[in-house]
Amino acid sequence: xxxxxxxxxxxxxxxxxxxxxxxxxxxxxxxxxxxxxxxxxxxxxxxxxxxxxxxxxxxxxxxxxxxxxxxxxxxxxxxxxxxxxxxxxxxxxxxxxxxxxxxxxxxxxxxxxxxxxxxxxx
Numbered sequence: 001x002x003x004x005x006x007x008x009x010x011x012x013x014x015x016x017x018x019x020x021x022x023x024x025x026x027x028x029x030x031x032x033x034x035x036x037x038x039x040x041x042x043x044x045x046x047x048x049x050x051x052x053x054x055x056x057x058x059x060x061x062x063x064x065x066x067x068x069x070x071x072x073x074x075x076x077x078x079x080x081x082x083x084x085x086x087x088x089x090x091x092x093x094x095x096x097x098x099x100x101x102x103x104x105x106x107x108x109x110x111x112x113x114x115x116x117x118x119x120x121x122x
């Protein structure tokens with residue numbers, strides 16, 4: 001009501017609908033992001049130590065599969081297999097949880113992006 005009386009509500013609607021990449025993340029969006037990152041971390045905690053190592057090096061260490069193979073003394077195919085099994089285990093864990101449908105869809109549709117986002121927030 002206050003904004004309507006001052007005649008600024010149209011400006012706010014215009015600003016809110018303008019979108020664009022330079023808009024600030026809303027508190028609700030920030031909470032959703034944290035929830036989805038938390039789900040990825042919960043799934044990560046369920047992995048074996050060898051799977052955790054490969055996930056950490058790949059997503060959070062930013063290493064290529066060949067580099068991980070050199071560090072862990074594994075072939076590229078072994079690293080690729082471990083990554084695949086780790087992702088599958090994380091996906092299975094997430095699918096077993098009772099989640100809001102929007103959170104389930106967001107995390108499962110792009111696990112790679114959510115895993116990488118943890119490094120960005122690091």
